[in-house]
Amino acid sequence: xxxxxxLSELLxxxxxxxxxxxxxxxxxxxxxxxxxxxxxxxxxxxxxxIAWQPSGHLRLTPKGRSVAMPIIRRHRLAERLMCDILGVxxxxxxxxACEFEHFIAEGITRAICTLLGHPRVxxxxxxxxxxxxxxxxxxQVNALVVPCDRLxxxxxxxxxxxxxxxxxxxxxxxxxxxxxGVSIKLLQKWPSIVLQCEExxxxxxEETAREIYVWRSExxxxxxxx
Amino acid sequence: xSPAPKRKKVVLVxxxxxxxxxxxxxxxxxxxxxxxxxxxxxxxSRGRLILExxxxxxxxxxxxxxxxxxxxxxxxxxxxLLKEQPDVIVQxxxxxxxxxxxxxxxxxxxxxRPMVLVLNMVDEMRERGIEIHIEALAELFGIPVVETIATxxxxxxxxxxxxxxxxxxxxxxxxxxxxxxxxxxxxxxxxVGLIAEWMEVGDARFQRQVEQLLARLSHVRPxxxxxxxxxxxxxxxxxxxxxxxxxxxRARFLxxxxxxxxxxxxxxxxxxxxPSAFRMWMGLLFCGVGLLVWEELGGRLLWPxxxxxxxxxxxxxxxxxxxxxxxxxxxxxxxxxxxxHPAKPEYGLLVEAVRVLVLLAPLLVxxxxxxxxxxxxxxQLGRWTRQPxxxxxxxxxxxxxxxxxxxxxxxxxxxxxxxxVLFGTYLIPWLRSRIPSxxxxxxxxxxxxxxxxxxxxxxxIILPVVGTFFLAFGVLEDSGYLPRLAILSDRLLRLMGLxxxxxxxxxxxxxxxxxxxxxxxxxxxxxERLIATLLLALGVPCSAQLGVILGIAAAYSPAVTxxxxxxxxxxxxxxxxxxxxxxxxxxxxxxxxxxxxxVPILRNILLKTGLRLRWFLGEVVPxxxxxxxxxxxxxxxxxxxxxxxxxxxxxxxxxxVGWLSLPAEAARVFVMGFLRRDYGAAGLFDLARQxxxxxxxxxxxxxxxxxxxxxxxxxxxxVREQGWKRAFAIVGFIxxxxxxxGGILGRLLKALGVFS
Numbered sequence: 014x015x016x017x018x019x020l021s022e023l024l025x026x027x028x029x030x031x032x033x034x035x036x037x038x039x040x041x042x043x044x045x046x047x048x049x050x051x052x053x054x055x056x057x058x059x060x061x062x063i064a065w066q067p068s069g070h071l072r073l074t075p076k077g078r079s080v081a082m083p084i085i086r087r088h089r090l091a092e093r094l095m096c097d098i099l100g101v102x103x104x105x106x107x108x109x110a111c112e113f114e115h116f117i118a119e120g121i122t123r124a125i126c127t128l129l130g131h132p133r134v135x136x137x138x139x140x141x142x143x144x145x146x147x148x149x150x151x152x153q154v155n156a157l158v159v160p161c162d163r164l165x166x167x168x169x170x171x172x173x174x175x176x177x178x179x180x181x182x183x184x185x186x187x188x189x190x191x192x193x194g195v196s197i198k199l200l201q202k203w204p205s206i207v208l209q210c211e212e213x214x215x216x217x218x219e220e221t222a223r224e225i226y227v228w229r230s231e232x233x234x235x236x237x238x239x
Numbered sequence: 240x241s242p243a244p245k246r247k248k249v250v251l252v253x254x255x256x257x258x259x260x261x262x263x264x265x266x267x268x269x270x271x272x273x274x275x276x277x278x279x280x281x282x283x284s285r286g287r288l289i290l291e292x293x294x295x296x297x298x299x300x301x302x303x304x305x306x307x308x309x310x311x312x313x314x315x316x317x318x319x320l321l322k323e324q325p326d327v328i329v330q331x332x333x334x335x336x337x338x339x340x341x342x343x344x345x346x347x348x349x350x351x352r353p354m355v356l357v358l359n360m361v362d363e364m365r366e367r368g369i370e371i372h373i374e375a376l377a378e379l380f381g382i383p384v385v386e387t388i389a390t391x392x393x394x395x396x397x398x399x400x401x402x403x404x405x406x407x408x409x410x411x412x413x414x415x416x417x418x419x420x421x422x423x424x425x426x427x428x429x430x431v432g433l434i435a436e437w438m439e440v441g442d443a444r445f446q447r448q449v450e451q452l453l454a455r456l457s458h459v460r461p462x463x464x465x466x467x468x469x470x471x472x473x474x475x476x477x478x479x480x481x482x483x484x485x486x487x488x489r490a491r492f493l494x495x496x497x498x499x500x501x502x503x504x505x506x507x508x509x510x511x512x513x514p515s516a517f518r519m520w521m522g523l524l525f526c527g528v529g530l531l532v533w534e535e536l537g538g539r540l541l542w543p544x545x546x547x548x549x550x551x552x553x554x555x556x557x558x559x560x561x562x563x564x565x566x567x568x569x570x571x572x573x574x575x576x577x578x579x580h581p582a583k584p585e586y587g588l589l590v591e592a593v594r595v596l597v598l599l600a601p602l603l604v605x606x607x608x609x610x611x612x613x614x615x616x617x618x619q620l621g622r623w624t625r626q627p628x629x630x631x632x633x634x635x636x637x638x639x640x641x642x643x644x645x646x647x648x649x650x651x652x653x654x655x656x657x658x659x660v661l662f663g664t665y666l667i668p669w670l671r672s673r674i675p676s677x678x679x680x681x682x683x684x685x686x687x688x689x690x691x692x693x694x695x696x697x698x699x700i701i702l703p704v705v706g707t708f709f710l711a712f713g714v715l716e717d718s719g720y721l722p723r724l725a726i727l728s729d730r731l732l733r734l735m736g737l738x739x740x741x742x743x744x745x746x747x748x749x750x751x752x753x754x755x756x757x758x759x760x761x762x763x764x765x766x767e768r769l770i771a772t773l774l775l776a777l778g779v780p781c782s783a784q785l786g787v788i789l790g791i792a793a794a795y796s797p798a799v800t801x802x803x804x805x806x807x808x809x810x811x812x813x814x815x816x817x818x819x820x821x822x823x824x825x826x827x828x829x830x831x832x833x834x835x836x837x838v839p840i841l842r843n844i845l846l847k848t849g850l851r852l853r854w855f856l857g858e859v860v861p862x863x864x865x866x867x868x869x870x871x872x873x874x875x876x877x878x879x880x881x882x883x884x885x886x887x888x889x890x891x892x893x894x895x896v897g898w899l900s901l902p903a904e905a906a907r908v909f910v911m912g913f914l915r916r917d918y919g920a921a922g923l924f925d926l927a928r929q930x931x932x933x934x935x936x937x938x939x940x941x942x943x944x945x946x947x948x949x950x951x952x953x954x955x956x957x958v959r960e961q962g963w964k965r966a967f968a969i970v971g972f973i974x975x976x977x978x979x980x981g982g983i984l985g986r987l988l989k990a991l992g993v994f995s
Contacts, residue, residue: 214621
């Protein structure tokens with residue numbers, strides 16, 4: 014289910030409070046990164062994401078939990094990324110991670126998770142919800158997003174992004190149908206790289222092929238940015 | 240009288256290789272009327288169509304992958320769209336590649352002209368089990384959508400009905416345009432998204448058009464200025480970030496559209512041969528290849544081969560007994576044409592036809608059946624032709640076939656029949672006897688006569704060679720083989736600062752360098768065009784020249800042929816490599832679509848060949864006559880004791896005799912080579928036949944004349960395409976270079992003592 018910015022902030026706050034015990038409306042109002050109005054609460058209740066407890070606490074419904082889980086996961090992975098890889102101070106990660114969580118795609122999340130070695134906790138010590146990639150960690154030794162020339166012959170993969178500084182090249186590729194989200198198959202590596210994309214075969218030089226990054230495994234999700 | 244109603248303009252646009260020209264032919268009844276477009280030199284075709292009482296001018300454009308042009312031909316297509324103000328845009332699309340089609344549609348929509356979308360090649364689409372919801376597609380853009388198979392004329396009726404009913408399309412990205420650019424094509428009547436992209440591409444020649452568009456509606460401009468653009472990536476809005484934002488919007492739209500419009504598995508796959516039939520035909524195909532190799536080796540090493548045997552039978556039991564019969568009816572000429580001169584039976588057309596049939600039928604018949612009836616085979620062949628392990632042997636077979644057709648049937652048999660028999664034995668002697676001696680006699684049928692030299696040369700020698708080459712080239716082109724060759728040769732061509740795309744002009748150059756120089760337009764950058772032009776002029780021998788080279792070299796030994804071709808090829812690579820370093824600019828990307836292999840349609844190939852030959856006759860033959868007249872003048876005019884030709888020969892002598900160590904007569908060969916380099920080669924042929932040259936001298940002369948300046952026709956085309964300065968620079972480089980290499984080679988060969 015798609016939720017908007019405000020709702021996701023609300024769910025996030027609830028999740029965090031529930032980890033510490035219960036969530037009272039005033040606590041939610043205090044820590045959420047959005048203005049928690051009564052209307053917002055009503056909307057969340059109406060959507061079946063949260064429910065009132067008889068004790069006056071707010072609680073995530075199972076549906077709410079499933080919606081909130083990936084958001085939390087993104088947020089905390091983003092914190093780890095900034096902390097571990099970029100060397101940002103722990104206290105400063107929070108604000109950036111809040112931005113981050115809203116727009117990183119599921120595929121990228123997975124790539125970050127793999128890159129970081131499937132971390133279990135965030136820099137603040139809170140648990141990072143497990144993703145599918147963490148459960149398969151043993152099999153997933155290879156990087157998930159690779160330049161397409163690293164695929165095996167005959168392997169199919171989805172285009173993640175075209176990492177090029179050349180706009181004409183990007184245009185040319187997308188005109189031929191090589192766009193993020195599209196499935197491509199590597200048909201040949203030498204002397205030129207040949208990809209199958211839709212019903213067309215496209216020959217590329219290596220330099221260009223190296224700029225097309227793909228998700229290795231097919232069933233793994235598409236770029237949600239699109 | 241009331242003024243004639245204005246003709247409406249219909250422009251055909253679409254990705255390359257989707258069948259625009261085929262549709263154009265169906266719409267207008269003409270194959271392609273080639274015309275020069277003002278301001279550029281790239282051809283577009285125009286034709287007439289009358290529909291429901293209204294006259295339309297149909298304009299065929301070069302294929303474009305997008306409206307942000309990347310090469311000369313794409314630029315022309317875009318300019319047609321912008322300048323001609325079409326009344327109807329017909330987008331022709333490859334039905335099986337929906338995403339790409341719609342991407343172009345999204346750009347065309349911005350032009351806000353009435354449109355029709357044609358999904359062509361629906362047969363190939365259905366064979367792959369794909370269907371498209373055309374009603375939904377028509378709804379999405381608000382334009383008529385028709386399905387066609389252009390090669391068979393299927394669906395044409397619907398298209399003819401749709402053209403007068405074309406509607407201005409809806410822009411599905413209107414909101415996104417507003418959001419990113421602050422305006423939309425509907426509000427401004429300008430393709431604002433395209434303008435942003437054109438600004439980003441920054442092509443100077445196309446920029447003028449963009450500036451004009453911008454000037455027309457200045458209030459859009461602020462929105463596109465980097466500083467005031469409403470939103471970009473991370474707050475910084477440059478044209479690039481705007482473009483990327485648009486690109487993302489487009490990608491998102493396409494993703495969704497393709498998902499909803501495409502349904503899979505709806506159609507039946509094509510009839511397929513049964514496995515046993517497939518195996519049988521494959522077996523026959525391999526037998527055919529074996530037989531061809533046997534014939535080739537046998538022809539050289541003088542094994543008895545079926546073709547030779549059949550030829551003998553034909554001569555013995557058909558030609559000889561019928562001679563008296565033909566002679567009695569004064570049909571000597573016809574008998575000669577059919578069966579050749581008793582001394583040269585290989586020039587007989589009937590004899591040759593039998594030979595070609597025996598040689599090619601065992602290979603081509605199974606190949607044709609398999610390609611026609613087995614999608615599996617086509618797929619397999621497509622794979623084999625692009626992989627080096629299988630592709631190189633296949634290339635070998637292709638080269639043999641082309642050589643058989645061009646080098647043998649064209650350059651030997653047809654040339655023999657036309658030059659020796661028709662012109663040499665009948666026409667010229669007859670004319671000589673009719674025209675009274677004097678100036679006119681000399682001008683028309685003298686040693687440098689317009690007819691005896693110029694026309695004979697153009698029609699009897701060059702035309703058959705070039706004609707058969709264009710035929711072979713047409714087959715390679717229509718079958719989709721050439722792009723696969725581009726893959727195989729990309730690395731080699733990259734050494735020369737080009738990429739695989741350049742394989743087309745280079746191969747075409749083996750037919751006619753002049754025409755090939757024109758096709759360099761398909762290359763992406765001016766730098767590559769310059770390098771390709773230089774290499775074509777320098778060392779790609781055209782078919783007439785190649786025929787002569789192979790003829791002379793074969794008279795000596797295969798080692799001579801190999802040495803000559805090896806030296807020329809190495810110089811091509813060397814010069815290309817150096818040119819790539821010297822000429823500024825970067826190598827352009829090799830991103831190239833491989834069309835599916837198809838069975839070429841004979842009619843289309845014949846039409847294409849006819850069209851190319853007409854061009855050749857129109858453009859090149861007058862140049863032959865011009866060159867002959869120049870020679871004639873030089874031969875006639877005397878300065879002191881010598882004629883003009885003798886003076887030039889005299890001037891060249893130190894170079895030819897001193898530096899190249901060739902006999903003095905060879906100087907004349909170079910003079911003629913200046914006007915037409917295969918004239919020169921033909922002169923060499925005579926010298927070699929007279930036994931005036933040693934093997935080393937033959938090699939030196941052949942290499943020098945091959946590297947020597949391009950023929951007059953080619954030179955004029957270079958001037959037209961590249962300008963005087965560059966043409967001059969090219970000649971200024973090639974001339975000393977050819978002689979330098981020739982001299983060095985001669986000394987090297989002498990020092991090594993390889994040849995006599």
